[in-house]
Amino acid sequence: MPTVFPAPQPAILPISDSKLGFPVRRVYCVGRNYAAHAVEMGHDPDKEPPFFFQKNPDDLDPSGTFPYPPLSQDVHHEVELAVMLKSGNANIKAENALQHVYGYAVALDMTRRDLQGAAKKAGRPWEAGKAFERSAPVGRIVPAADCGFLSDGKISLTVNGDIRQDGDLNQLIWKVPEIIAKLSELFQLGAGDVILTGTPAGVGPVSKGDVLLATIEGLPELRVAVG
Secondary structure (H helix, E strand, O other): OOOOOOOOOOOEEEEOOOOOEEEOOOEEEEOOOEHHHHHHOOOOOOOOOOOEEEEOHHHEEOOOEEOOOOOOOOEEEOEEEEEEEOOOOOOOOHHHHHHHEEEEEEEEOOEEHHHHHHHHHHOOOOHHHHOOOOOEEEOOEEEHHHHOOOOOOEEEEEEOOEEEEEEEHHHEOOOHHHHHHHHHHHOOOOOOOEEEOOOOOOOEEOOOOOEEEEEEOOOOOEEEEEO
C-alpha cells in the first residue's frame, strides 16, 4: 500500500563474519534477573517472578558511541546478554525454546536512573528512563550455530579500564529458555525479536568521555564511548 511519507527503515544489526544483517522486530528486557543485582536494587530475588519492559527497535545501536541523553543527571550502565530470535510463537514450552534462538550479542541497557526512579515512585511506566534514543548499544551478533547455546560464561563491564560489573551467565535467575517461555505467554514472539536478559550487580553512573568495555565469554566485545 502506498504511504503518505516514506516508511521508516527497520533497525538492522551486524552479524559476525556475514554480509547479512539481523532485522529487529521488537525488543524485550528482563528486569532484575541476577540475584545480586536484585538485592542491589532493594528487592528479594527469591520471591519475584520475572517481569518485562520494552525498548524500541531503533534504540539498538551498533555504532560504538553513546550520546549522553538530555533531561538526566544520572545515567547508568547495565551489561546484558542479548538473545536474537529467528522464529517464535505463543505459549512456547521451555524445553523447545532454544530452537527459536538465532544467536547472541553483548548489549548495554543504558538507563536514565533518575527518570526511572521518579517513574517508579509515581507508579508510572519506565519508558522515559529506559526507551530513549540509542539506549541499547549492541555488539556484533554470533549465530548459535557458531557459538552454541550460551548458558554460562563470564559477563563483565569496565569503565575507563576499571571493573564495574563482573558475573556469570549461570547466575541468571530465569534462564534463557524460561525467559522465552514466560514471554511467549504474554506476547506472540516472532523472528527478529531481541531479548535483553538482565544485568549482574555493579550498575553505576557514566559521564561524558568515559569508555565502556562490555564482554561476554565467547562473543565479540562491545566498546562504547560516551559523548
